[in-house]
Amino acid sequence: MKNNIVMDGLRSVARMGQTAAVAAKAGIKYATEKPSNAKLMRETFESLGSTYIKLGQFIASTPSLFPREYVEEFQGCLDQTPTLPFSYVQQVLASEFAGRNLNEIFASIDEKSLASASIAQVHAAQLVSGENVVIKVQKPGVETILYTDLNVLHWAAKILEKAVPKVKFASLADIVDEIKTRMVREVDFIEEAQNLDDFVNYLNITQNKAAYAPKVYHQYSTRRVLTMERLYGVPLTDFDVVKKVSKDPSQVLITAMNTWFGSLMMCNSFHADLHAGNLMLMEDGRVGFIDFGIVGQLKPEVWTACIGFMDALQKTDYALMAQNMLNMGMTDTKIDTQVLAADLERLFSGVLLADPQELLSTNPADLNDIMMDMVGVGERHGIRFPRDFALLFKQMLYFDRFMRILAPYTDIYADQRLQMVQSMDPNVLLKH
Structure with a gap:
């Protein structure tokens, strides 16, 4: 035990030295090359490794807290590292x-x-x-590096708050604490195993035979090792291979989306990172969900309000949009819904001039812009969105990318097979 404490202490000191060296290198680059602040920060974060990469991804998925240029720059924050022996x-x-x-x-x-x-x-x-x-x-020393980095960040945030009291995002220390909470959960594989069990239980209760998630071997799993059933399949982004397994690729996408939408209402948490590497079409035609390390939590009424907002948006009912926006967010002040509706109308009228039905089929960058603009309007009215709200929208952007590959000529959101709000009735979920 004593040796472990000494080793952790040495790792912390070494990590602080490494952080200082990378920061100094970034300072020299800024002085000589004058890159944009956002780009320099992203490159520096990638050099610093796991904690800062996760922080960059947090920035990319949280437009309600960070300036747009940083949100956009960190969209490309990479999370691939060299393999260990x-x-x-x-x-x-x-x-x-x-x-x-x-x-x-x-x-x-x-x-x-x-x-x-x-x-x-x-x-x-x-x-x-x-x-x-x-x-x-x-990987080695992940927790030590995590705590060292986050303690440094917390200390720096406190100093910055005192030095620049008028900083737009004044609760920087609270943001670091939020990041710490999420990342500590991600390095605890026992919690990931529980997330998986929760999702498998949801599939069983709803008798969903069209989707699948791997079984966890709890007897061979610990906080640092997770042993799971291996699934075999292809990513949903490989259209040619998907076409060989399924006669109707759009049906595959509908199955994936219905299953995920159902989990928003019926699971303790929802999978918040369903990119191409974590969603597959299995050899037997089922849709496989893997890697439950990053999850979000959302009250069912918040998701219902999100659906109501999108429905009102397509009907261009700005008063109803304003009401649903209040229902999905939080505020300490009395909001004038008529003023909020007018602001939303100014924001969306230009977007909707072409065809309101095409809004949800626009490209991901445009959807991201729309989300950031909407959050901006909410902020001006004192509306604070739930902390996992951005994770929800990020996943919607992932689905948008899948749509472009699997159903490029279909308006999925207008498809009668899609059930975005579901009840506990198992017949609602899509089956073969």
Whole structure:
């Protein structure tokens, strides 16, 4: 125990030194090359690794808190890192399953990783009992680096708040605390396993046979190792391969969206990172959901208000839009809905001139702009949106990208098969 404390202390000191060196390098680059502040910050964050990359992704998905130029710049914040040697994976497994013979758990483990990101690395394996699984192994010192970085950020935020009292986003320290809460949850694989169990239970209760999520092997999982059933399939962005498995690619997308929309109402949390790598079409035609490390939480009434807002937007009913905006946000002040409706009309009238029905089929960049403008209008009226509101919209943007590939000539949002608000009635969910 004492040695671990000493090692953590040494890692913290080394991390602070590394942070200072990268910051100094960024200062020199700013003085010599004069890049934009947003670009320099993104490049610096990527150089600093896991914590700062996650912070960059938080900035990209939280337009209600950060200036637009930073939100747009951090859209490209990368989360791929070099792979670690297989010997490290073996060390972690030996440490986490101390006292147990690994040969009695795993018949084989592929030395080459399937994926490597800032927090963990994934390897394919086979259990002694014969099941094919994937093992998600946490990278070295992730928690120490996380806490060191966030303590430095918290300290810097406090200084900045005192030095610049009129900073637009005055609650910087609170924002750092929010990031800390999310990231600490992401490095706890026991919590990720619970997220997966929750989703699997939801599929079972609703008798949804069209979607699937991997089984967790809890007896072979810890805070730093997660062992799950391995799913085989293709990403939804590979249209040619999807076409070979499914006669109707749009049906695949409808299944994925209906399943996800249902989880907003019926799960403790929703998958907040369903990009092409985390959503697949399995060989048997089912849609597979994987990697539940990043989740959001949303009250069902907030999602109902979001749907009401979008419906009112298509009908250009600005008074109803204003009311739903209040229902999905929070405010301490009395809002004049007529003034809010007028502001929304000014914002959206130009967007809707072409065809209101095309709004939700516009490109992701435009949707992101619309979301940021809407949040801006809300802020001016003292409306604070739920903290996971941006995660919700980010996922809608991911679905937009899938639509362009799988159903380019179909208005999915007008499709009668799509159920954006669902009840506990299992018949509502799409089945084969």
